[in-house]
Amino acid sequence: MYDELKRRVCDINRALKSEGLVSQTWGNASAVDRQAGVIGIKPSGVAYELLQPEHITLVDFQGNVVEGALKPSVDVATHLVLFRAFPDIGGVIHTHSHYATCFAQARRDLPCLGTTHADYFYGAVPLATPPSREQARQGYESFTGERIVNLFEARDPLLTPAALVAGHGPFVWGESIEKALENALVLEALARMALHTLMLNPAANALEDYLLDTHFFRKHGGDAYYGQS
Amino acid sequence: MYDELKRRVCDINRALKSEGLVSQTWGNASAVDRQAGVIGIKPSGVAYELLQPEHITLVDFQGNVVEGALKPSVDVATHLVLFRAFPDIGGVIHTHSHYATCFAQARRDLPCLGTTHADYFYGAVPLATPPSREQARQGYESFTGERIVNLFEARDPLLTPAALVAGHGPFVWGESIEKALENALVLEALARMALHTLMLNPAANALEDYLLDTHFFRKHGGDAYYGQS
Amino acid sequence: MYDELKRRVCDINRALKSEGLVSQTWGNASAVDRQAGVIGIKPSGVAYELLQPEHITLVDFQGNVVEGALKPSVDVATHLVLFRAFPDIGGVIHTHSHYATCFAQARRDLPCLGTTHADYFYGAVPLATPPSREQARQGYESFTGERIVNLFEARDPLLTPAALVAGHGPFVWGESIEKALENALVLEALARMALHTLMLNPAANALEDYLLDTHFFRKHGGDAYYGQS
Amino acid sequence: MYDELKRRVCDINRALKSEGLVSQTWGNASAVDRQAGVIGIKPSGVAYELLQPEHITLVDFQGNVVEGALKPSVDVATHLVLFRAFPDIGGVIHTHSHYATCFAQARRDLPCLGTTHADYFYGAVPLATPPSREQARQGYESFTGERIVNLFEARDPLLTPAALVAGHGPFVWGESIEKALENALVLEALARMALHTLMLNPAANALEDYLLDTHFFRKHGGDAYYGQS
Numbered sequence: 001m002y003d004e005l006k007r008r009v010c011d012i013n014r015a016l017k018s019e020g021l022v023s024q025t026w027g028n029a030s031a032v033d034r035q036a037g038v039i040g041i042k043p044s045g046v047a048y049e050l051l052q053p054e055h056i057t058l059v060d061f062q063g064n065v066v067e068g069a070l071k072p073s074v075d076v077a078t079h080l081v082l083f084r085a086f087p088d089i090g091g092v093i094h095t096h097s098h099y100a101t102c103f104a105q106a107r108r109d110l111p112c113l114g115t116t117h118a119d120y121f122y123g124a125v126p127l128a129t130p131p132s133r134e135q136a137r138q139g140y141e142s143f144t145g146e147r148i149v150n151l152f153e154a155r156d157p158l159l160t161p162a163a164l165v166a167g168h169g170p171f172v173w174g175e176s177i178e179k180a181l182e183n184a185l186v187l188e189a190l191a192r193m194a195l196h197t198l199m200l201n202p203a204a205n206a207l208e209d210y211l212l213d214t215h216f217f218r219k220h221g222g223d224a225y226y227g228q229s
Numbered sequence: 230m231y232d233e234l235k236r237r238v239c240d241i242n243r244a245l246k247s248e249g250l251v252s253q254t255w256g257n258a259s260a261v262d263r264q265a266g267v268i269g270i271k272p273s274g275v276a277y278e279l280l281q282p283e284h285i286t287l288v289d290f291q292g293n294v295v296e297g298a299l300k301p302s303v304d305v306a307t308h309l310v311l312f313r314a315f316p317d318i319g320g321v322i323h324t325h326s327h328y329a330t331c332f333a334q335a336r337r338d339l340p341c342l343g344t345t346h347a348d349y350f351y352g353a354v355p356l357a358t359p360p361s362r363e364q365a366r367q368g369y370e371s372f373t374g375e376r377i378v379n380l381f382e383a384r385d386p387l388l389t390p391a392a393l394v395a396g397h398g399p400f401v402w403g404e405s406i407e408k409a410l411e412n413a414l415v416l417e418a419l420a421r422m423a424l425h426t427l428m429l430n431p432a433a434n435a436l437e438d439y440l441l442d443t444h445f446f447r448k449h450g451g452d453a454y455y456g457q458s
Numbered sequence: 459m460y461d462e463l464k465r466r467v468c469d470i471n472r473a474l475k476s477e478g479l480v481s482q483t484w485g486n487a488s489a490v491d492r493q494a495g496v497i498g499i500k501p502s503g504v505a506y507e508l509l510q511p512e513h514i515t516l517v518d519f520q521g522n523v524v525e526g527a528l529k530p531s532v533d534v535a536t537h538l539v540l541f542r543a544f545p546d547i548g549g550v551i552h553t554h555s556h557y558a559t560c561f562a563q564a565r566r567d568l569p570c571l572g573t574t575h576a577d578y579f580y581g582a583v584p585l586a587t588p589p590s591r592e593q594a595r596q597g598y599e600s601f602t603g604e605r606i607v608n609l610f611e612a613r614d615p616l617l618t619p620a621a622l623v624a625g626h627g628p629f630v631w632g633e634s635i636e637k638a639l640e641n642a643l644v645l646e647a648l649a650r651m652a653l654h655t656l657m658l659n660p661a662a663n664a665l666e667d668y669l670l671d672t673h674f675f676r677k678h679g680g681d682a683y684y685g686q687s
Numbered sequence: 688m689y690d691e692l693k694r695r696v697c698d699i700n701r702a703l704k705s706e707g708l709v710s711q712t713w714g715n716a717s718a719v720d721r722q723a724g725v726i727g728i729k730p731s732g733v734a735y736e737l738l739q740p741e742h743i744t745l746v747d748f749q750g751n752v753v754e755g756a757l758k759p760s761v762d763v764a765t766h767l768v769l770f771r772a773f774p775d776i777g778g779v780i781h782t783h784s785h786y787a788t789c790f791a792q793a794r795r796d797l798p799c800l801g802t803t804h805a806d807y808f809y810g811a812v813p814l815a816t817p818p819s820r821e822q823a824r825q826g827y828e829s830f831t832g833e834r835i836v837n838l839f840e841a842r843d844p845l846l847t848p849a850a851l852v853a854g855h856g857p858f859v860w861g862e863s864i865e866k867a868l869e870n871a872l873v874l875e876a877l878a879r880m881a882l883h884t885l886m887l888n889p890a891a892n893a894l895e896d897y898l899l900d901t902h903f904f905r906k907h908g909g910d911a912y913y914g915q916s
Contacts, residue, residue: 045685098650108659113334114398115325116325116330185253200337201336201337228300343791343854345856440854447761456732504915556879
């Protein structure tokens with residue numbers, strides 16, 4: 001019944017490894033079927049290379065297992081918070097991809113230093129503070145999600161589809177799980193670019209606002225003129 | 230009729246990806262047939278791996294489509310400005326190659342720090358300022374080209390066949406599109422070398438002028454003695 | 459009689475090269491059979507690609523060769539000191555893996571800067587001072603081991619299964635030689651992450667203690683909930 | 688008659704590319720047959736992938752072509768100066784390998800920061816000043832060699848078989864061309880390690896003299912105990 005959902009979640013989780021975003025088992029991807037109220041997510045601690053569609057765990061929006069013999073990722077509660085708070089997103093990806101994680105560990109947001117960034121993210125990728133000691137005890141993973149959601153109270157999560165959690169790593173999303181993967185790959189490339197840019201110029205300024213607009217809206221929205229049709 | 234031109238443009242665009250100069254769809258290459266007054270360029274937003282010679286869009290010097298079902302790269306206007314201003318160049322390449330883009334984002338020119346650079350570029354690769362707010366509104370891509378051309382008013386564009394656009398990335402050219410690819414690959418290697426050199430010595434000096442001359446003219450011009458004949 | 463031990467030691471030594479932890483012949487792995495009182499270790503100076511199980515040298519806890527035609531690694535005495543001092547470890551790996559060695563050369567311990575680290579090592583990976591001039595003359599390799607052991611007088615070597623020796627490189631261990639390899643790979647990834655984090659923020663703080671606890675004990679000990687039980 | 692010499696020179700030149708020490712045509716290797724008074728060297732500007740033994744140019748110690756249809760490397764005069772000045776070396780390699788060239792461009796010697804270095808080079812790899820303006824005019828390549836030779840007036844060139852030329856790159860040698868390749872690969876790995884070590888600790892000290900001795904003479908000279916026999 002959810003074969004297509006499980007196949008897509010499996011494919012993107014395997015791609016996390018083959019595309020170089022994860023080492024060991026450091027990452028997980030999920031997709032939602034909003035009509036059915038079902039989320040497919042990677043099972044915890046399973047090697048990407050061995051992952052098959054039938055291993056994908058299905059849960060509802062409260063985290064109850066709907067289908068699947070394996071426990072979902074320990075980070076499932078973070079994914080669920082994001083799916084509940086951001087009604088237009090279709091997929092969520094969490095990794096410890098190298099350069100994005102370095103910004104998270106350095107507790108810096110990822111500034112928009114050029115047009116490469118502006119083509120994908122409308123301004124800086126923000127930094128969330130980690131859960132407090134009390135929150136970590138009550139529900140570490142769900143409060144991680146809450147901290148991210150707080151950043152987007154006055155901001156469209158699809159214009160800047162990622163956040164860094166301080167001391168931890170990136171969470172990325174998109175209209176679909178496939179788009180979330182693209183965003184995660186681009187985020188990692190941008191973080192690498194920003195690191196080396198800041199080494200050449202520690203005081204590098206953010207891209208001018210009008211250039212950010214030019215590039216972002218050349219690719220997004222009703223006036224976009226990038227690509228075919 | 231333009232089969233050979235389209236094949237060459239296709240080959241070099243595919244090489245941008247296979248040689249590691251571009252991720253996603255972040256780059257485009259073009260070549261000119263000056264006798265015919267025709268430029269072949271990558272179509273916008275098409276994956277390099279799928280690109281075939283019949284996909285290459287042909288335009289005239291004013292940007293009118295001469296042949297091809299697909300829209301040309303959004304950067305076509307920049308390419309055209311360069312082809313019009315630099316009468317001896319045969320190919321133009323724009324990428325967001327990692328290290329060259331970092332210099333552009335840091336808003337630094339690429340200094341000539343050693344003989345590797347001197348073998349290919351006669352002095353620093355200059356930095357262009359981006360179009361102004363007003364220019365970005367009137368024609369972002371063509372004014373990007375104008376900014377580059379301004380740098381070469383008193384400079385031979387074939388002695389230093391590249392420029393960095395601040396906050397954006399490199400534009401590279403050459404006598405042919407094949408030579409432009411070589412220059413783009415070398416520029417990226419030089420930018421990586423310059424970054425790590427500046428980390429070891431932030432005050433690293435430019436190569437002595439007489440060594441620049443020795444190396445550049447060992448490979449270029451009438452007294453060159455590098456290579457066979 | 460020790461066929462299985464020799465096969466495992468051979469496999470992991472070959473993996474040091476294929477997984478990118480060693481260049482040239484810069485590393486060695488060993489495993490212990492505590493019931494038999496026998497340690498299997500790489501022979502000195504043999505290329506990993508040519509290594510076969512029958513090449514593995516077997517020694518007792520005093521370093522006497524029990525079986526094998528080839529001399530053991532010059533570092534065998536360091537391995538033996540660790541096996542004698544840490545009764546719960548099953549394998550030891552020494553490499554000059556790039557980033558971990560850079561921390562050793564910089565004479566810095568590897569701080570716990572994020573949850574990636576906290577998932578594997580319970581706090582900073584400590585730095586051992588090298589043997590003194592006198593110790594280097596008396597027994598360089600065994601005193602290297604003693605310096606490491608000194609770091610763990612009040613610390614469980616399986617909670618932080620690695621140490622850096624100043625000016626030299628990492629030594630890593632685990633319940634088994636296979637787990638030691640995983641720890642060595644993770645240590646190298648963490649050192650790379652820490653380097654780039656410190657470049658972005660030279661004053662980056664260690665992860666909060668309660669987050670270290672949350673992550674470490676999510677994967678280790680009786681309350682762990684990571685993976686498929 | 689010199690088939691074996693030409694085959695070896697061809698193999699090592701091809702390895703410069705396949706092992707990642709050169710991009711484009713930025714490097715050349717040579718070997719000497721001292722009894723015959725003949726040096727085999729890469730021809731100028733030929734792609735490594737196409738190089739065959741019959742392309743290798745043979746010259747005498749004065750640089751006269753003894754055999755071969757192709758012009759020798761433009762750097763042949765540097766090689767000859769080294770072969771004449773260092774009677775025990777059998778091969779010379781020049782590259783623009785990335786990290787070693789960065790030290791040359793930063794005009795820093797390569798300090799001995801750890802045991803990895805001490806296993807191969809007995810102390811810092813020294814930095815040569817480039818030829819003067821006048822020398823560059825009279826014979827750029829031979830004076831480059833003279834500058835290197837000057838560094839070894841009171842130093843054994845086989846204990847530290849490499850030098851960096853300021854603003855240019857590394858020259859490496861060895862008892863044989865095969866050993867020169869190993870030294871060139873190790874030099875590049877050491878330069879990468881030193882760069883990242885200096886980023887973690889700009890004031891990193893050289894390895895203690897007694898540890899340098901312990902490691903170097905564990906692998907070299909009459910008291911060596913590394914390897915088999």
